[in-house]
Amino acid sequence: MKKNTTKGESNNIVVYISLLFAVVLLLIDSLSGLGGVRKGLSFVFEPVSFQANIAGSKVKEYFQTFVNLGNFRKEFNDLKIASYDKETQYSSYVILKNENEALKKQIALGNKEAVYVLANTLRDDNVDTIQIDQGSESGIQQGDVVSVGNVFVGIVSSVDLKGSTVRLPSDENSHLEVVVLKPGQGNATSANILSSGVISGSAEGIKVENIAMNSEVVDGDVVYINDSKVGGFFALGYIVALSSNPASTYKTAFVSPILDYDNLMQVFVRTE
Amino acid sequence: MEVLYLILTCLGVVFLESFLVALGSMRFFFLLNISLFNKINWKYLLTFSIITSIILDVIYHYVLGTNLLLVAIPLLLMLGISLLVPLEYNLPGYSVKFLCIFVYYLLLAFVPELIITGNWATITGLMIGGMVLKATISIAFCVIFDLVWSRLRKREEGTKLRSL
Numbered sequence: 001m002k003k004n005t006t007k008g009e010s011n012n013i014v015v016y017i018s019l020l021f022a023v024v025l026l027l028i029d030s031l032s033g034l035g036g037v038r039k040g041l042s043f044v045f046e047p048v049s050f051q052a053n054i055a056g057s058k059v060k061e062y063f064q065t066f067v068n069l070g071n072f073r074k075e076f077n078d079l080k081i082a083s084y085d086k087e088t089q090y091s092s093y094v095i096l097k098n099e100n101e102a103l104k105k106q107i108a109l110g111n112k113e114a115v116y117v118l119a120n121t122l123r124d125d126n127v128d129t130i131q132i133d134q135g136s137e138s139g140i141q142q143g144d145v146v147s148v149g150n151v152f153v154g155i156v157s158s159v160d161l162k163g164s165t166v167r168l169p170s171d172e173n174s175h176l177e178v179v180v181l182k183p184g185q186g187n188a189t190s191a192n193i194l195s196s197g198v199i200s201g202s203a204e205g206i207k208v209e210n211i212a213m214n215s216e217v218v219d220g221d222v223v224y225i226n227d228s229k230v231g232g233f234f235a236l237g238y239i240v241a242l243s244s245n246p247a248s249t250y251k252t253a254f255v256s257p258i259l260d261y262d263n264l265m266q267v268f269v270r271t272e
Numbered sequence: 273m274e275v276l277y278l279i280l281t282c283l284g285v286v287f288l289e290s291f292l293v294a295l296g297s298m299r300f301f302f303l304l305n306i307s308l309f310n311k312i313n314w315k316y317l318l319t320f321s322i323i324t325s326i327i328l329d330v331i332y333h334y335v336l337g338t339n340l341l342l343v344a345i346p347l348l349l350m351l352g353i354s355l356l357v358p359l360e361y362n363l364p365g366y367s368v369k370f371l372c373i374f375v376y377y378l379l380l381a382f383v384p385e386l387i388i389t390g391n392w393a394t395i396t397g398l399m400i401g402g403m404v405l406k407a408t409i410s411i412a413f414c415v416i417f418d419l420v421w422s423r424l425r426k427r428e429e430g431t432k433l434r435s436l
Contacts (some may be wrong), residue, residue, distance in 0.1 A: 012351055014314045018321055018344040025326070025337030026387065034336055041330040048283060049290040049331045056294025063295075 095265065102266040105149035115139075116268040119146075122163070128171035128201060130154065132267060135162045139271045145230050146267050151258050152225045152234035153267050164269070168261055169236060171201040177227040178208065180217050180239060194221060199236070199255060206255040208239065213250055217242060223255050232270075274316070282324050289328060297402070301328060302376050303410050305343050306350070306369060307417045310359070335387050342379050346372040361418055366411055373410045377403040 028034065065072075103118070117140060119132035134140055136159050146153040146166045155174070157167040167174055180194045195215035197208045211217050219242050225234040237257040244251040285301055292298040301324055308317055325339035332339075350359070350372045357364045381403070382393040 011310050011314045011317075014309070014318045014321070015344055015347045015351055017318055018340050019348060021322060022325075022337040022340035022344055025340065026335055029336040037326070037336070038330050041327055045283075045286055045327050045331055048287055052287045052290035053294040056291040059291075060295050 098265045102148055102268070114270045116270055119164075119267055119269055121264050121267060127261075128168050128174075129157065130166045130168065130261060130264065130267075132164050132166060132269070133162070134269060135160050135164050137161050138269075140164050140269050141271070143229070145232065145234075145270045147234055147270065148259060148264070148267055150233075150235055152230070152236050153259065153261070153264070155229065156269065166267070169199055169201060169206045169255070169257070170261075172203075174201045175199070176225055176230065178223050178236065179226045180208075180211065180215070180221050180223055183220065183222050183238075196226070197223075199223070199225075204254065206237070206257065208253045208255055209250065211242075211251040211253060213244065213248075215251070217251065217253070219253075278316070278320060278323070281320060282327060285320075285324050286327055286331070290331070296406070298406055298409065299376070299380065301325070301339065302343050302346070302373070303413055305347065306372060307414055307421075309347065309350075311421060332384070334384050338384050338387055342376060342383060345379060346376040349375055361422075366415065369414055370407050370411045373407040374403055377406055 099118070117134050117138045119134035119138075119140075122131040122133055130153075132146070140156060140159055142156055142159055144156040146156060152169070154166040154168045154171075156164050158165045169176065176199050177196065178199050179196050181192050182194065194217045195212045197210045199206050199208050201207075208223060217239060219239050221239045223236045223239060225232075225236050235258055237255040239253045240256045242251060242253040285304060288300045292300050305317070305321055308320075321343060322340060325343065326336055328334075328339045329336045350368060353368045353371070357368055359365045359368060378395070381395050381399060385391060385393045
């Protein structure tokens with residue numbers, strides 16, 4: 001017990017001597033200055049301290065990232081909202097651009113004497129018809145032809161006040177007379193026409209029938225609508241999968257449409 | 273050999289002190305002093321304290337003796353309180369250490385400036401909060417240090433040959 005007390009008391013000396021030494025050092029450094037000691041120690045230990053400081057700062061930066069996670073998340077959400085905003089603006093721009101391009105095409109290629117109504121297509125799950133946002137209010141009637149430029153889209157099958165349904169050539173009830181021409185031959189003179197035929201919608205696609213057996217129609221030739229119901233000369237697509245049955249008197253083929261009906265955004269309805 | 277240990281310890285402490293100051297304004301030198309107090313020979317502790325404090329004074333551009341004074345005052349306070357509360361490895365013992373560490377950080381906030389410029393520094397509530405936080409972290413270090421120290425001692429004792 002006595003030994004422990006003595007040990008404890010001798011340890012206490014550290015504090016007293018430290019205090020005394022500190023006061024003495026303070027006095028000496030304040031009065032005379034210990035520049036030599038400072039320079040020597042600084043030369044040896046400043047680089048150690050400097051490196052340690054750099055290491056500490058780097059670790060602090062790393063931890064700071066975790067501390068600022070909340071701010072980062074908020075910033076990320078703000079950026080996400082801004083991104084959605086920009087995306088919306090971009091979509092509006094794309095719609096305008098499409099409309100502009102469709103108008104240009106219509107002005108350049110459409111029948112300038114006819115009256116056209118610009119209509120936006122609406123989403124429709126039916127693959128054989130499309131819905132448009134113009135109806136009888138805009139003067140559209142059943143049987144009006146829908147086109148983009150000189151490319152055939154369909155025929156208006158039903159109309160209400162604010163909207164209409166357009167029957168596409170792929171619809172099973174759609175039957176139209178067509179002519180087949182070589183690509184690049186826009187004039188449907190009898191000399192240029194390779195064959196005439198009838199298109200009808202089917203589950204496999206737009207089917208062309210009644211192509212003359214002795215005609216020189218090949219895959220890739222262009223199909224034009226030439227029907228009294230349409231009352232004009234509209235491009236429809238290209239001949240594909242041409243087949244002939246020796247027992248039959250005509251050839252059949254399918255039409256690959258020029259337009260992708262799923263991605264149509266604007267169409268023109270030719271009103272009477 | 274002891275001299276080599278001393279030099280290496282001083283270097284290590286200077287490095288850790290600078291590292292922790294950059295990391296979170298934590299002071300390692302005082303922490304080591306308070307942890308080693310009553311654990312090693314007082315002569316070694318005194319030599320270590322004087323040398324390291326002078327080095328740190330030079331690094332921090334304090335008047336020489338400032339760090340030693342900052343260490344000695346809280347330790348003196350601890351000795352004073354130890355007359356009433358025994359300094360053991362329990363809650364009251366660590367509470368005294370917590371108080372001493374807090375006092376150390378409090379002194380650190382204004383003593384160096386007072387010595388250099390003669391002006392009293394302003395201490396805000398935020399600074400007090402920071403001091404409490406640093407003292408809490410330091411106490412956690414003290415607890416871990418004491419645990420490691422006691423295990424090392426036991427292991428050393430285990431390897432000793434028993435004298436008949």
